[in-house]
Amino acid sequence: MISEFYKEMTGKESVIRQFFDFARKRAAEMGPDSVFNFSIGNPSVPTTESFTRALIDIVEKGDPVKLHGYSPTLGQDSTKKAIADSLNRRFGMNYTAAHIFPTSGAAGALSHAIRCVAGKGETVLTFAPYFPEYNPYVSGTGAELKVVPADFESFQINFEKLEEMFDEKVAAVLINSPNNPSGMVYTTETIKKLAEVMTRKQEEYGHEIFLITDEPYREIVFTGVDSPFPSKFYDNSICCYSFSKSLSLPGERIGYMAVNPAAKDAELLVPMAGQISRFTGHNCPTALMQFAIERVIDDTSDLSIYETNAELLFKELTRIGYKVVKPMGTFYMMPRVPSESGDANEWCWKAARELGLITVPGDSFECPGHFRISYCVPTEMIEKAIPLFEKAFQF
Amino acid sequence: MISEFYKEMTGKESVIRQFFDFARKRAAEMGPDSVFNFSIGNPSVPTTESFTRALIDIVEKGDPVKLHGYSPTLGQDSTKKAIADSLNRRFGMNYTAAHIFPTSGAAGALSHAIRCVAGKGETVLTFAPYFPEYNPYVSGTGAELKVVPADFESFQINFEKLEEMFDEKVAAVLINSPNNPSGMVYTTETIKKLAEVMTRKQEEYGHEIFLITDEPYREIVFTGVDSPFPSKFYDNSICCYSFSKSLSLPGERIGYMAVNPAAKDAELLVPMAGQISRFTGHNCPTALMQFAIERVIDDTSDLSIYETNAELLFKELTRIGYKVVKPMGTFYMMPRVPSESGDANEWCWKAARELGLITVPGDSFECPGHFRISYCVPTEMIEKAIPLFEKAFQF
Numbered sequence: 001m002i003s004e005f006y007k008e009m010t011g012k013e014s015v016i017r018q019f020f021d022f023a024r025k026r027a028a029e030m031g032p033d034s035v036f037n038f039s040i041g042n043p044s045v046p047t048t049e050s051f052t053r054a055l056i057d058i059v060e061k062g063d064p065v066k067l068h069g070y071s072p073t074l075g076q077d078s079t080k081k082a083i084a085d086s087l088n089r090r091f092g093m094n095y096t097a098a099h100i101f102p103t104s105g106a107a108g109a110l111s112h113a114i115r116c117v118a119g120k121g122e123t124v125l126t127f128a129p130y131f132p133e134y135n136p137y138v139s140g141t142g143a144e145l146k147v148v149p150a151d152f153e154s155f156q157i158n159f160e161k162l163e164e165m166f167d168e169k170v171a172a173v174l175i176n177s178p179n180n181p182s183g184m185v186y187t188t189e190t191i192k193k194l195a196e197v198m199t200r201k202q203e204e205y206g207h208e209i210f211l212i213t214d215e216p217y218r219e220i221v222f223t224g225v226d227s228p229f230p231s232k233f234y235d236n237s238i239c240c241y242s243f244s245k246s247l248s249l250p251g252e253r254i255g256y257m258a259v260n261p262a263a264k265d266a267e268l269l270v271p272m273a274g275q276i277s278r279f280t281g282h283n284c285p286t287a288l289m290q291f292a293i294e295r296v297i298d299d300t301s302d303l304s305i306y307e308t309n310a311e312l313l314f315k316e317l318t319r320i321g322y323k324v325v326k327p328m329g330t331f332y333m334m335p336r337v338p339s340e341s342g343d344a345n346e347w348c349w350k351a352a353r354e355l356g357l358i359t360v361p362g363d364s365f366e367c368p369g370h371f372r373i374s375y376c377v378p379t380e381m382i383e384k385a386i387p388l389f390e391k392a393f394q395f
Numbered sequence: 396m397i398s399e400f401y402k403e404m405t406g407k408e409s410v411i412r413q414f415f416d417f418a419r420k421r422a423a424e425m426g427p428d429s430v431f432n433f434s435i436g437n438p439s440v441p442t443t444e445s446f447t448r449a450l451i452d453i454v455e456k457g458d459p460v461k462l463h464g465y466s467p468t469l470g471q472d473s474t475k476k477a478i479a480d481s482l483n484r485r486f487g488m489n490y491t492a493a494h495i496f497p498t499s500g501a502a503g504a505l506s507h508a509i510r511c512v513a514g515k516g517e518t519v520l521t522f523a524p525y526f527p528e529y530n531p532y533v534s535g536t537g538a539e540l541k542v543v544p545a546d547f548e549s550f551q552i553n554f555e556k557l558e559e560m561f562d563e564k565v566a567a568v569l570i571n572s573p574n575n576p577s578g579m580v581y582t583t584e585t586i587k588k589l590a591e592v593m594t595r596k597q598e599e600y601g602h603e604i605f606l607i608t609d610e611p612y613r614e615i616v617f618t619g620v621d622s623p624f625p626s627k628f629y630d631n632s633i634c635c636y637s638f639s640k641s642l643s644l645p646g647e648r649i650g651y652m653a654v655n656p657a658a659k660d661a662e663l664l665v666p667m668a669g670q671i672s673r674f675t676g677h678n679c680p681t682a683l684m685q686f687a688i689e690r691v692i693d694d695t696s697d698l699s700i701y702e703t704n705a706e707l708l709f710k711e712l713t714r715i716g717y718k719v720v721k722p723m724g725t726f727y728m729m730p731r732v733p734s735e736s737g738d739a740n741e742w743c744w745k746a747a748r749e750l751g752l753i754t755v756p757g758d759s760f761e762c763p764g765h766f767r768i769s770y771c772v773p774t775e776m777i778e779k780a781i782p783l784f785e786k787a788f789q790f
Contacts, residue, residue, distance in 0.1 A: 001513075001566050001603060002603065002659065002660050002663075002664075003510065003513075003514055005514070006510065006511065006670045006671055007663055009667075009670040010663055010666040010669075010670060042464050042465055043460070043464075046458075047459045047463055052455075052459065055454050056454055056455065059450050059451055059454075060447075063441075064441040064442045064447065065438070065440070068442055068644045068645070069437050069438075070437055070646050071646050104499065104676070104678060105678065107676040107677075108676045108678075109676075110676060111674075111675060111676025111677075115398065115401065116397065116401065117396065117397055117398065118398075119398055119400070122396070133673060136673040136674045137673075137674075139674070140673075140674030140675060140676075208396060208397065248459070248460065248463060249463045250463070250465045251462075251463050251464050251679075251681065251683070252682060252683060253681050254681075264397065265397050265402070268402055268405055269397075271405040272397075272398065272402055272404075274405075275404040276401055278528060278532075278535075279531045279532075279534070279535030280506060280675035281499070281503045281532055281535075281677070282499065282502075282503070282506075282675060282676070283500065283502050283503075283648060284646075285648070286646065286647045286648050286649075286684060287647060288647060288683075289681060
């Protein structure tokens with residue numbers, strides 16, 4: 001019969017969505033200049049010319065029967081090899097095509113990776129602030145997501161709480177660095193310490209504990225920032241990636257899962273992902289996107305605007321008096337709510353309704369008392385919004 | 396920990412895959428002329444020029460930020476409207492954009508549709524011969540797939556067995572017409588009778604029973620064949636479609652789920668599918684494919700070769716003495732195994748090893764004593780294979 005579980009969910013809009021919809025309505029009613037929309041994470045720069053040229057070239061010159069035919073279940077070999085080679089070149093790893101599973105974006109990669117290594121009765125640990133979609137990704141496998149509270153001073157890992165929450169049910173630890181929503185990048189010190197804890201816990205509990213790394217913002221790291229490749233520091237690891245942000249292709253659903261060659265059962269995890277696809281009806285990403293990505297594997301869009309915006313916003317917000325941990329990458333930052341109550345939901349709605357300043361309360365990311373700014377917008381919009389942030393500071 | 400469930404599956408290759416791999420190996424060792432591969436269902440005709448032109452035009456002229464941006468969760472409105480309008484025009488239905496959910500091919504459509512209306516403790520009924528991937532699609536939801544035995548004389552529905560197997564646990568009935576692997580199309584009489592049984596059972600058990608129709612071969616119906624649109628005859632229905640076969644795009648993963656506007660909770664089922672995607676990490680099909688399909692919604696590749704091949708094979712096989720139900724569409728047929736034992740597995744392997752004649756035993760489709768021929772191949776290959784079918788008839 002009609003699923004009550006999914007039916008009940010349809011009524012409930014996410015808070016992010018509510019702010020996004022408010023912004024759209026206000027723009028329609030009062031004009032686009034009345035809205036300063038910092039609520040969404042859609043890349044604001046175009047993809048590369050190299051990607052567009054590759055796409056056209058493939059479609060114009062390819063044999064359509066071969067080009068649009070079924071991909072092999074585990075992905076196009078040439079695409080898998082290009083991804084492995086690029087990771088090896090850049091991060092000194094030793095992936096082969098057999099360790100790579102092309103997916104429909106990071107969502108596809110994560111849901112396959114989690115199903116590979118966690119299930120009913122097990123726990124996946126992640127760290128606040130975190131992307132709320134981790135909840136359905138994990139609960140869809142039957143496992144339970146538990147969230148280690150944030151280290152609000154640095155947005156690195158709160159190791160004290162991590163040790164407290166670790167138990168033998170933990171099958172995987174899920175990290176997102178560079179981080180949505182904080183803009184933080186885990187330092188080499190943080191990753192080393194995490195690897196040390198997990199290695200110790202593996203020995204203590206006598207079973208493998210996988211590190212799943214969600215890395216769609218890997219290429220958006222600001223000048224001089226230390227941004228280690230986490231899989232380099234821990235063997236039982238699966239890297240999940242999307243080209244959504246680096247090549248500005250979020251709608252084209254192309255990414256991958258890369259299994260550390262040193263992981264337990266490394267040679268089995270990609271074939272297992274192939275089996276998982278049969279149960280979710282997911283299958284491969286499109287053949288066309290696999291062929292196109294292969295040709296531009298090391299290219300990125302011009303991502304410099306995100307750093308320009310981060311610098312400007314950080315300078316102005318701290319001048320006004322906001323407390324902000326300086327972002328090290330992505331196109332997000334997570335200042336503290338300036339109001340006395342510290343109620344982010346209240347403050348964000350007031351700023352939205354009175355000023356058209358649309359941000360998102362941190363509660364959705366288990367980061368109360370904070371709000372997220374998405375600055376994948378024209379720099380001019382930020383300049384115009386600064387006086388509004390000044391006004392909202394008085395709320 | 397590493398999932399034992401998926402791990403164990405990796406060792407087991409499907410029988411279809413084993414024959415396919417045998418064909419590839421034999422071709423590599425003895426040359427391509429030594430293999431007559433009738434084992435796979437990959438369209439052999441190119442997509443339309445209109446599709447290729449649409450794709451290039453969209454990529455060349457579109458604003459890349461908008462073109463490659465995130466699709467709305469429930470799909471591009473313009474694409475949804477084009478699909479609804481086309482179905483209404485062709486089949487006299489009254490879909491709106493809100494009833495259409497674009498998916499990654501029929502696999503995506505089916506796995507969403509089944510999750511919408513069936514779950515743990517419930518049964519989904521389907522009819523032999525059937526596509527074996529229905530097993531993971533259904534078991535992935537927690538429901539159980541039960542297979543009504545074939546009517547071997549006509550490959551229409553075995554209504555006697557259907558009535559026997561129907562009980563109150565049945566949440567959905569899943570049909571595939573035109574049918575892979577039999578090539579049969581359910582007649583208006585069959586569909587009407589099925590609707591009558593299901594309507595009666597709904598009343599008897601006091602709950603809705605959904606008809607899920609898997610229709611990727613809808614456009615491959617031979618001259619003069621009666622091919623009704625099943626949703627026209629039953630309100631609680633969800634049509635699942637893929638452009639894989641009609642436009643020869645299996646690798647591009649584009650299809651849809653169309654909810655009958657007269658179904659119970661019709662307005663909720665598409666938003667429910669959107670929620671389901673969050674749990675499977677599935678999301679929308681690519682933005683590019685949605686935009687392209689919209690422009691060629693009523694076009695098909697030149698599908699006439701499949702009918703030519705069907706006629707030739709049917710004429711020659713019946714002349715030799717094979718018992719074959721004449722296919723009415725698709726690019727499959729399902730003759731009886733001519734050997735005395737009737738063991739399809741044995742007969743198919745013998746034909747493969749001794750003659751390079753690659754077909755697939757019917758056991759995988761719960762159709763023992765039969766074998767599947769996929770004739771999406773050049774007609775010349777069929778002409779050359781006829782003497783081999785003559786030899787194999789003596790096995």
